[in-house]
Amino acid sequence: MIGLKSAMKTAAGGIDANQVLNNVPLLSNLNKAQRKILAENLVKQQFKTGQTIMKEGEPGDFFIIIVQGKVEVKSKQAGHLAFLSNGDYAGEQALLRSAPRNATLKAVEPTTCLVCNKRTFDKALISVTFAKREGKRKAFYTPIAEEKTNSEGTQKDKKIVNWILECVNDNLLFLKLDRQQRERVVQRMRLVKVPKGCSIIKQGDVNATTFYVCESGSFDIIVDKVKVGQYKRGGCFGELALLYDSPRAATILATSNSEVWEVSRNAFRYEVAETYKQKNVDVIHFLKKVELFKPLLNNELALIADALIEIAFDSGDVIIKEGDKGDRFYVIRKGTCEWSKSNGEKGPLEEGMFFGERALRTKERRAATVTATC
Numbered sequence: 086m087i088g089l090k091s092a093m094k095t096a097a098g099g100i101d102a103n104q105v106l107n108n109v110p111l112l113s114n115l116n117k118a119q120r121k122i123l124a125e126n127l128v129k130q131q132f133k134t135g136q137t138i139m140k141e142g143e144p145g146d147f148f149i150i151i152v153q154g155k156v157e158v159k160s161k162q163a164g165h166l167a168f169l170s171n172g173d174y175a176g177e178q179a180l181l182r183s184a185p186r187n188a189t190l191k192a193v194e195p196t197t198c199l200v201c202n203k204r205t206f207d208k209a210l211i212s213v214t215f216a217k218r219e220g221k222r223k224a225f226y227t228p229i230a231e232e233k234t235n236s237e238g239t240q241k242d243k244k245i246v247n248w249i250l251e252c253v254n255d256n257l258l259f260l261k262l263d264r265q266q267r268e269r270v271v272q273r274m275r276l277v278k279v280p281k282g283c284s285i286i287k288q289g290d291v292n293a294t295t296f297y298v299c300e301s302g303s304f305d306i307i308v309d310k311v312k313v314g315q316y317k318r319g320g321c322f323g324e325l326a327l328l329y330d331s332p333r334a335a336t337i338l339a340t341s342n343s344e345v346w347e348v349s350r351n352a353f354r355y356e357v358a359e360t361y362k363q364k365n366v367d368v369i370h371f372l373k374k375v376e377l378f379k380p381l382l383n384n385e386l387a388l389i390a391d392a393l394i395e396i397a398f399d400s401g402d403v404i405i406k407e408g409d410k411g412d413r414f415y416v417i418r419k420g421t422c423e424w425s426k427s428n429g430e431k432g433p434l435e436e437g438m439f440f441g442e443r444a445l446r447t448k449e450r451r452a453a454t455v456t457a458t459c
């Protein structure tokens with residue numbers, strides 16, 4: 086743990102505290118007086134590699150702003166949670182709620198921090214908007230490990246890809262995937278021969294991990310030993326098991342020598358996850374420029390990126406209407422809008438601006454109409 090009392094005897098140690106505060110979105114709402122209190126009372130503290138900065142379970146009597154270096158966050162229950170670096174902060178929740186530390190922080194390389202004790206913290210607390218983090222701290226959720234898959238499928242020509250995409254267009258498994266995700270999944274498919282009389286799927290099978298598209302031949306659909314239908318070229322089957330991890334609902338029996346395109350659950354999930362990750366990187370980079378989200382850590386921005394849905398509007402489309410109930414708020418990713426009120430007031434909205442959040446916070450009806458202009 087840091088020797089805070091002895092550290093208090095030193096100044097910010099050559100670090101421009103005001104400059105640091107200007108670069109920390111956490112403190113963006115401080116007025117000049119509050120900023121002055123912090124700048125005058127922040128203490129520089131250096132930590133060696135492996136040194137513990139905060140320990141889970143101990144009372145919290147200071148918080149830190151990382152100026153330079155890298156810090157690992159761990160908990161007894163979940164193990165490794167996250168890494169913090171320049172501009173990140175930690176320890177404020179224990180001060181706000183007078184609660185024990187909910188994680189251990191340890192320097193993984195030489196790290197320099199500015200430390201704020203509780204007395205200074207309380208003086209400057211008014212108007213500071215901290216990123217909200219409860220319990221296990223959503224900012225520190227343990228990332229889900231990638232499912233490792235063997236390389237499957239082969240490069241397919243455009244004609245085959247387009248045909249498979251047409252086959253799966255209305256399939257439940259692909260409904261929420263965009264074009265890029267669908268193409269990646271299709272590229273992982275491989276062509277498999279199925280001899281006449283082979284049950285490629287058996288009703289009740291719990292080891293169900295594959296989705297199929299019929300390339301040639303025919304298959305009977307059998308439920309409780311009764312034929313209820315047939316699949317021919319272009320027919321798709323097996324998606325429910327991939328979606329819900331449920332037993333097979335029917336037996337699929339080849340009635341002629343056939344061929345199918347198949348993709349495993351692991352390959353499907355991997356390709357979808359990879360495209361989501363890349364999209365999230367792009368969205369997070371954009372969100373960092375949005376004023377509303379500047380107080381948030383990278384992992385918190387990732388949670389928001391996961392929750393956002395991209396919607397396109399044509400010029401002239403009304404996005405929200407004055408007087409309506411509000412159940413969404415919007416951030417302009419690209420293009421421009423115009424807000425207007427019934428009293429004649431109006432103004433422009435540009436990329437990176439947001440609107441609609443007031444109705445969510447106050448449950449009041451929309452205060453203005455917003456229309457896409459390009």
